[in-house]
Amino acid sequence: MSYIHPPSHSSYAVYQGNIEETLRLIADRYIGSHPKHPFVYRASSLNGFKRSGDYRYELNMDVKLPGLRLGQFVYAWAKCWCEQESEWAFSVSCFGPTRLHVNGRQAFKSNIQEDVFPDRRSWFRIKLQQGWNHFVLQFEKTGTGCGACFGTGSIKGLPLHFIVPSTEREGQEGWIFTEGLDQELVELPGPDMSEADTGLEWLPNRAWTDNERAAGVFARLFGNQKGKSAWAWTKLTSAFPGERLIELEGDHQGPITICLDGMPVYESPETSGRFRISLPVTFGNHDLLVRSVCADESWGISFQPPAAGFQLKSPHEVLGSDDQWLYLGVFEPGDEPDLHDIPAMDTLFKTAEGEGGRYWRVDQPNTVVRPFAEATNFGRWNYPLGVTLYGLLKTGRELGRSDYVDYALSHIEQCTAYDGYALWDKAAYGAAGVNHQLSAIDSLDDCGSFAATMLYAMEQRELEGGRAVADRIAEYISHEQDRLEDGALYRVHGSTDFMQQTMWCDDLYMSTPFLSRYYKLTGNPAYVDDAALQFLLYKNYLFMPQEKIMSHVYDFKFNKPTSVPWGRGNGWVLFSLTELLAVLPEDHHRRSELMSFFNELCEGYLKLQGENGLWHQVLNVPESYEETSCTSMFLYAYARGLRYGWLKDQDPYIQAVLKGWEGLAKVSIDRSGNIYGVCRGSGYAFSPLYYKDELTWNLNDTHGIGIVMLAGIEVLKLQRKLQAGGKTAGLVEKQH
Structure with a gap:
């Protein structure tokens, strides 16, 4: 296929296939195009x-x-x-x-x-x-x-x-x-x-009535809640160097406690009245919190504007509100969150009333604060981003680039930290503004890929909310996802009608890498046993024995496979099998059978490598375009198979890996780190023409960016092994 960039603009023309430089090029371009963006409130x-x-x-x-x-x-x-x-x-x-x-x-x-x-x-x-x-x-x-x-x-x-x-x-x-x-x-x-x-x-109406304004801010937000408490939060900022005294004054209805940076600094001596306090404040921003208890129908607090050089401003920008304060409530006596936990936007504050929780509001009629994911990629949870971040994490570790690792961990933790909130948001408002797939899991696509990367990330450091997410996904895959009578995972429903009653080879990637890593996390063999079984069950339905490759889909509506070997679908199978084999115990009762399956697949794919070192969109249709993501997964699996000693005949696979990486560097990666030739997200068909002519490729598609990086890392490790000690026993290394 003719790609957009000329040969002189390829990464190979710049780096002659140097893997470290190419990996840095890809990672820097991706992160530069998708910087860390918080959720929008x-x-x-x-x-x-x-x-x-x-x-x-x-x-x-x-x-x-x-x-x-x-x-x-x-x-x-x-x-x-x-x-x-x-x-x-x-x-x-x-x-x-x-x-x-x-x-x-x-x-x-x-x-x-x-x-x-x-x-x-x-x-x-x-x-x-x-x-x-x-x-x-x-x-x-x-x-x-x-x-x-x-x-x-x-x-x-x-x-x-x-x-x-x-x-x-x-x-x-x-x-x-x-x-x-x-x-x-x-x-x-x-x-x-x-x-x-x-x-x-x-x-809807956006203005309070005169009576509501007179009743006080807590009364108009929360009503008459005698004996219950609520909180207000703002930022007190000082523009003065060093320490200066500030006078805060205003009126309150109901008893109040004022706290600065986690320490109580004022408690009203009476239920209502005027307050005036002097506080030493250093340069910068400080959390100012007010706790109030409802004593009667009038319930609130108001502050006079502070002196010049000091300012009260919203603790976080909330678009659609010009209020300086955020409000939280109500809480029963003894049911309040800890003072130090309150100034946070990623926390759903639990209540003992069984109502799920509390989150922030603004001073407008019946108006709440909600976070929304609005960055194109950062902070979003979906399966292509799962493999993209996996590539970034491994690239960062391999190249000693802590900034790559930190970027990926920050993306993942932004999702896991808001998981509890997102589940509540969906229940309260119908559809969550963040984590939309994680909060509404109804397929393996929604959980397995990203969560497998999340578990790898949790091996680097603890992630807020990570373990709870992992446990929920393990429960879904093991006990909620639809299965056939023999235990094979398959799709009963689907986001479109044609997906109903189908089995996709892609789903081995959406499930078994997670099950393998969850086994590592918990030590429970049931998860790795399930992963091993899935490969053999899927082989029964989708393996094409004459060519030793996989059909993309089995359609139970017709009770037959499509018999079209889509490139990336096959790539997911081989990629995922290496993830399983790397953690499967040596004495596992299915290891021998799985190892034979791995070698069969590798042999089948080897015969179909194209002239430029790449594999094709439809593996057995050389007229279809050269596809980057499946090529990368085959290289990843071959290089691992060589390093771990899984492949019986090493020489042809070594040549395939080296030829394949050179092809990627020349055809798929340009000198700016852009990735070409990655097939977009797919449906399925019984005709290869759908894959060949309709299922086109995208520039910088996240289905392929991470896989290219992962392939590069594995090829780099293989090169080092070959340089260090030849291609026989010296290749075998400890699996990790």
Whole structure:
């Protein structure tokens, strides 16, 4: 295949195949393109629309506006960000006549069938511009209802959340909507418009009443909760060098305790009144916390602006709120979190009431703080990123680059630390804003790949929340994931209809590396026994004995394999088998059979290596394009097999590895560290033409970046072994 970069722009032209330099090139480009980004915190109104488990917004206007009259119109307005011009998939289920305008143009209009089947989904694609895109939904009230479920058409790939578009609520998550209107709008709202500019009243209401303001901030947020407590948190900042005294003063309703940097500094002597305290404060930011107990219907605290040089500011930017404080409550006596644990954004504060927990709010009607994953890659949990981070971790260790290791560990821990919160967020609000796949596991794709890397990361250091995530995933794979009567993992459901009742060779990677590492973590042989069994069961269904390669999928709807040997699917099989063999006890009763299977597969793949050292998208169709991720996995497995002494005839595999790495360096990696020729995420088909012609490759696809790095590390280790002592007994090393 002809790739974009000319030979002179390949990594080989720069480094002549030098593996260390090539690995640094790839890792630096990836990290530079995806820097560490924290989650984004946004205000989210509980009086708006929830997302359901399929990540679509439930815009049921009959529920929000029970007084709607037949023939009235309701408008909902939101925006979403698109990093670059792209075509996105959307889905809608209509409760009545529905129109969607995107950036001022009609993008969807329901038909008479869609209007009367609210359970029916309609899928369509919209080309979005780079930057903000404004969405306006028009609903008409009829006898069938009013509104729609609307949102992403790709639950796993694009878990969209929308942003309130008006200037008054800039940054808040969700949609705003009108009351029922007797006439259609002549002009739709759009970019840079305020709510006032539209001449309409928009809901949900964002202002407190005079009575609510007079009752105090805790009363309007939490109501009359006599005897219960709540907390307020801000940052007190000093711009003065050294230490200066600051005077804090204000009013309180109900007894209060003020704490600075984890130490109580003031306790009110009476239930309500004025307070004034002087505190020594050093330069920089300090956590200022206020604990208050509800004594009567008036319950709150207010501070006067501090003197020049001092400032109160929100402890974390919450888009959609200009408040200086965050609020947490309520808690029963004796049920409060420890003072030192309170100033944190990654903590779900537990309660004894069985309600799940407490998290932060802002001083707006029924409005909570929620984190959202908005970086393209960093902080997200999905299976391609699992193998990407595995490559970065091993590259960092092999090259002595602690910055690579720290980057990968930070990404993984950002997910695990928020796991408890994400599960609660999903239960409370319908769909989690972070960890969307981890919080809603319904397939092996959602858990096994990333979690296997997580377990490897936990060998480097403890990860907050990591063990709880590992245990939950082990429970899912072992006891919840669908299996055939013989115990083989397979897919009963699937995110699309055609996936139902199928077995994919990919799923050996989505399960067995995790089971192997969980066995290492726990010492429980049941997990490694299950991993070993899966390979032999999958062999029964998918192995093509004449060619000694694997069919991509077995379809139980037709009770036959597809008999199409997709490259990356086969790569996952061999890659995962090496992960198992590296931890499988030498005396395991299935080791001999698995070792024979490994050698059979290696022999079959060896015959299909292409002229340039790469394997093809469809392994036995040389006219299909040279595919990078399967090539990398075969090199990884061959190099490991040589080092560990698993392969019977070493010479041809040594030549295959060296030829393959040179091919990757010339064809798949350019001088900037970009990776070419990685097949995008796949469906499946009984025809090889789907894989050859429709399943195209992407630039810098995360299905392949980490695997290329892992292949490089294994080839580098093999080279060192060959240089140190030849290719026989000297190759065998301690498995790890």
